[in-house]
Amino acid sequence: MLEQLLSGLNMVLVPENLLWAGLGVAFGMILGSIPGLTDNMGIVLMLPFTYYLGPIAGIALLMGLTKGGNFGGSIPAILFNIPGTPQAMVTCIDGHPLTKQGKSGKALKQALFSSVMADACSDLILIFLAAPVAMIALKIGPPEYTSIIIFSLIVISVAASDKPLRGLVAVVLGLLLGTVGTDPEFGTTRLIFHVIDLADGFHIMPMVIGMLAFSEVLLQLEQQIMNRLRKRFSEIQAEVFKNGDVINPDYHRLSWKEFRGTLPTIFRSTGIGAAIGIIPGIGTTVGSYLSYIMAKQYSKHPEKFGNGALEGIAAAEAGNNAVNGPNLIPLVTLGIPGNLAAALILGGFMIKGLVPGPTFMQTNGDMLYALFIILLLSNFFTLLIGYFYIKRVRKVTSIPKFYLFTGIIVFSVIGSYVSYASLFDVYVMLVFGILGYLLTKFKINLPTIIVAFFLGPMLESKFRQSLSISGDDATVFLTKPISLTFLILTIAAVFFLLKRKKKLMTD
Amino acid sequence: MNDELKLGSAILACCCFMWFYAIPNHIKGPQAALYPKSLIIAMAMISLMILIKGIRSRKNGGQEEKWTLLNEASVKALLVVPIMAVYIFLIDIVGFYTITFVFIILFMLCFGARRPLSICLYSALLPAIIYLVIGKLLSFPFPAGILF
Amino acid sequence: MKKALVALTALFLIGGFWVNSVMGVDYPTKPITIIVPWGAGGMSNVSTRMLGEKMKAILGQPIVYINKPGASGVIGLNAVKKAKPDGYTIASGALTLGFTSPFFFDTDRFEVDDFVYIGSYMPQERVLFTTNDKPYKTWEEFIAYSKAHPGKVSVGSGGAQWALEVMKSIARKENIKWKYVMFKSGGAASSAILGGHVDACETGTGTPAYQSARQGKLRVLVDLGTEKVPFFPGVRNMKDLGYPFSTMLEYGMAMPAGVPEEIRQKLENALKTVMQDKELMNKMGETGFTPRFVSGSGYREIVIGAINDTPALQDYVKDIK
Numbered sequence: 002m003l004e005q006l007l008s009g010l011n012m013v014l015v016p017e018n019l020l021w022a023g024l025g026v027a028f029g030m031i032l033g034s035i036p037g038l039t040d041n042m043g044i045v046l047m048l049p050f051t052y053y054l055g056p057i058a059g060i061a062l063l064m065g066l067t068k069g070g071n072f073g074g075s076i077p078a079i080l081f082n083i084p085g086t087p088q089a090m091v092t093c094i095d096g097h098p099l100t101k102q103g104k105s106g107k108a109l110k111q112a113l114f115s116s117v118m119a120d121a122c123s124d125l126i127l128i129f130l131a132a133p134v135a136m137i138a139l140k141i142g143p144p145e146y147t148s149i150i151i152f153s154l155i156v157i158s159v160a161a162s163d164k165p166l167r168g169l170v171a172v173v174l175g176l177l178l179g180t181v182g183t184d185p186e187f188g189t190t191r192l193i194f195h196v197i198d199l200a201d202g203f204h205i206m207p208m209v210i211g212m213l214a215f216s217e218v219l220l221q222l223e224q225q226i227m228n229r230l231r232k233r234f235s236e237i238q239a240e241v242f243k244n245g246d247v248i249n250p251d252y253h254r255l256s257w258k259e260f261r262g263t264l265p266t267i268f269r270s271t272g273i274g275a276a277i278g279i280i281p282g283i284g285t286t287v288g289s290y291l292s293y294i295m296a297k298q299y300s301k302h303p304e305k306f307g308n309g310a311l312e313g314i315a316a317a318e319a320g321n322n323a324v325n326g327p328n329l330i331p332l333v334t335l336g337i338p339g340n341l342a343a344a345l346i347l348g349g350f351m352i353k354g355l356v357p358g359p360t361f362m363q364t365n366g367d368m369l370y371a372l373f374i375i376l377l378l379s380n381f382f383t384l385l386i387g388y389f390y391i392k393r394v395r396k397v398t399s400i401p402k403f404y405l406f407t408g409i410i411v412f413s414v415i416g417s418y419v420s421y422a423s424l425f426d427v428y429v430m431l432v433f434g435i436l437g438y439l440l441t442k443f444k445i446n447l448p449t450i451i452v453a454f455f456l457g458p459m460l461e462s463k464f465r466q467s468l469s470i471s472g473d474d475a476t477v478f479l480t481k482p483i484s485l486t487f488l489i490l491t492i493a494a495v496f497f498l499l500k501r502k503k504k505l506m507t508d
Numbered sequence: 509m510n511d512e513l514k515l516g517s518a519i520l521a522c523c524c525f526m527w528f529y530a531i532p533n534h535i536k537g538p539q540a541a542l543y544p545k546s547l548i549i550a551m552a553m554i555s556l557m558i559l560i561k562g563i564r565s566r567k568n569g570g571q572e573e574k575w576t577l578l579n580e581a582s583v584k585a586l587l588v589v590p591i592m593a594v595y596i597f598l599i600d601i602v603g604f605y606t607i608t609f610v611f612i613i614l615f616m617l618c619f620g621a622r623r624p625l626s627i628c629l630y631s632a633l634l635p636a637i638i639y640l641v642i643g644k645l646l647s648f649p650f651p652a653g654i655l656f
Numbered sequence: 657m658k659k660a661l662v663a664l665t666a667l668f669l670i671g672g673f674w675v676n677s678v679m680g681v682d683y684p685t686k687p688i689t690i691i692v693p694w695g696a697g698g699m700s701n702v703s704t705r706m707l708g709e710k711m712k713a714i715l716g717q718p719i720v721y722i723n724k725p726g727a728s729g730v731i732g733l734n735a736v737k738k739a740k741p742d743g744y745t746i747a748s749g750a751l752t753l754g755f756t757s758p759f760f761f762d763t764d765r766f767e768v769d770d771f772v773y774i775g776s777y778m779p780q781e782r783v784l785f786t787t788n789d790k791p792y793k794t795w796e797e798f799i800a801y802s803k804a805h806p807g808k809v810s811v812g813s814g815g816a817q818w819a820l821e822v823m824k825s826i827a828r829k830e831n832i833k834w835k836y837v838m839f840k841s842g843g844a845a846s847s848a849i850l851g852g853h854v855d856a857c858e859t860g861t862g863t864p865a866y867q868s869a870r871q872g873k874l875r876v877l878v879d880l881g882t883e884k885v886p887f888f889p890g891v892r893n894m895k896d897l898g899y900p901f902s903t904m905l906e907y908g909m910a911m912p913a914g915v916p917e918e919i920r921q922k923l924e925n926a927l928k929t930v931m932q933d934k935e936l937m938n939k940m941g942e943t944g945f946t947p948r949f950v951s952g953s954g955y956r957e958i959v960i961g962a963i964n965d966t967p968a969l970q971d972y973v974k975d976i977k
Contacts, residue, residue, distance in 0.1 A: 013868035027638075047646065049647070049705075073638070111572045138847070139851035142851055152871070166557055167515075169554050170515075170555075170558070176547050177526075177547050177548070180543065184535075186838050187536075187539070189540060190763070191535040191536070191540055192530055192531075192535060197731065197734070197761070197763045197764075198726065200727030200730065200731070200761055201725070201727060201731075218588070219588060219589075220585075222588065223582045223584075224581075226580075226581040226584050227583055230581060235567070265577035281905075306829075310833075311676070335846070336846075336864040337864045343844075344695075348702050354938075354940075357941070360871055388659045401583065403616050403619035404616075404621075407612055407630070410588070410592065411608060411611075411638075414599075419724065422649075422735075423726075423731070424600055424651070431589065431592055431596065432590075443514075461543050464543075465543075466838070468835045470837055470854060481520050647718065
């Protein structure tokens, strides 16, 4: 093992690899911080590049991209209330209020430190616990998946919205949007209204960009016009976006005391995120959402959540980043990619004639260690580059809005187009932008729709797979212990959350 | 009419459309329709609950929330949507870079930019950077159309 | 001066045409775009890029890859079909699968002559796996067990409707009742069979399940195709066992109809040369691919076979649930 570790170190620690990892982080962070562009798009664009680079440098670039992009997405979430990547949705809730208070620097630092810390912890879980965790992951079959998804959806819908009924509307709407496309069992198309481009359903990227970036442009534009009509525009501009540079320099600092206060939240959220990450496909957004909800429940000051609580940022960021490490476990132990980045790493290995799988550790252990070292290294780069990046990027809040809005619109078009080289996707983005605008007017929570949309197809196919396997016997969900546990947890959590909400209302 | 009533009836209308038109005509077979159908039922139930809540709060003389969907500001803001549709439509025909250049000018005027210099600079620089980074460096082809 | 310039340009143009018509075509003069109608994580993508790297060197122009997944290949093939037939847009991947997908999706079908064919570079077999702890070890035992336990045995598919239909055709011929479970991809199916959540499951070669089988952690029951399964010489296929239908996943390259024959020939030659590269072939073999060159006209025949076979298969299994 030590020998393999050393040879892995030897492979990684050459200037070329460090350069690519650093470039990946920087590029990912810039892409992530531009609303409309995402780290996934960066991966798609950079992919041809990685094949020229040789396996280690190529993987360094890819991992750098995902890690940089993951944090980069939080920057516009905090500064403009527009998440740069879907996983940064939850960061908006507490990040943007801090910007409004002129404390964007503090929020950004909290986000950076929480995400890097959680990411490092989750990488360590990957490195040291890969084999046992992979065994757990294999135990999770269709019935278990079904219960876990139901748990996530119900808890998020009840907790995320002030009005539980609207939370449920969001969930069911998301699930319905997820039914468009191809029937998972019979392979026939459904609800596509003779549009073959919809045969795979709505692609997630254009939908997310439309709902989160484009609709937010519409809303903020409307606000701006309304303010101008009331001739208060200049005052608002000064109040919200200029004070970042003047008032109190302390506002942008994050003291050790403040950060220490969020440490328990970070560790709890890392645990939740890592647990979510073990199950391939559930995803970072659920991780950050559940962490946020838990942090709010455990907090001594739950009333601060939503008004700029540092704990809220810490939970969202840590919960989101902790998913990444364990998500790679099925890849390194079985050769099964758990997310897009993993799928591309797999492809990168295979093009070089290497096949990740059960015996990869014995035959190509040095490669695996090289991958681990790259993970930790990109993490370090994220911290370093991120620290300098946020210092500069913070100033962007004071530029005139027309630059920002125009830029976001153009980048939304590019971001929706690139993944599938399809103009149809750009129209999809536009339609979801309008839908998101309307739903926000009705105070329906958009992130909940996106989570439900994301999990919906999986819920359906796992549910139907469970029934196919059991021969249409619905008790299968109650006889499997893991599945039963989660169903009981769901009921308990709903009961607890509603009771708490009632108590808050009567207080 | 308050928000609850509007939302509830809008959702209910959508459910009816799905139930009576979309599902019978665009899903093959009862088995494939089972899951969407059960979702529609759930949605209809939720919308009824919202409607009941709306009626109740109206009876109690609850606060008449101001309807914010259609006002002067939102109509102006939503003007972006048709411009955007034209923009997307023309990408394939004219060519991505040219049409982006033109529409950046349009959007900026729309959003209240007035200084010609900044409009020109931005509309020229943004496509140029995109071309250099995505088009040239990463060699990703955008639709070329008749111009560029 | 101006006139001279015009004359000079005209001369160049005429000269260019002349060279073109006499010396064959001047191709390629700009980057070639390869559209892969499947996602960035899949086998079509990996194999195409492996070959593309070498073809680039022969053709002397860079290659731009676009992944255009959707509707099991239909979206990407449609994009290629509509592209300018100038030889600069190529479709690559498991194209026969894309040609049969419209039947399952019930959308506009492709005609064989919507495309011209450069050639194919490998078949991919769909293989049925089971776990080691099952009482059946061979195909016959599996069939016997399935007959003895009607409606109890579950068989899964790694995202290939075609393979699922072939399994239904087996069920009809043997008169057995299986439970069919569809998984989203070869990866998802692999974790389901490795975790023992289904009794048997099919995926293509090269997937994690296949790699596990090579290490003896899974057992191979049968090959749903008509060729050999690499590293499993003893496994019989549909033809050996006399079943009426089989999958025919044939990876290859095609262009929109109307591309000049010289260009097609040039690309076919390039593909052929690449396929003689020993080092590349070894690398592909190691990954579980089975590289094998078939000429453009041969690939066309294979596509015709696949397109003709599918309606018959669908008709044959329409009562199997």
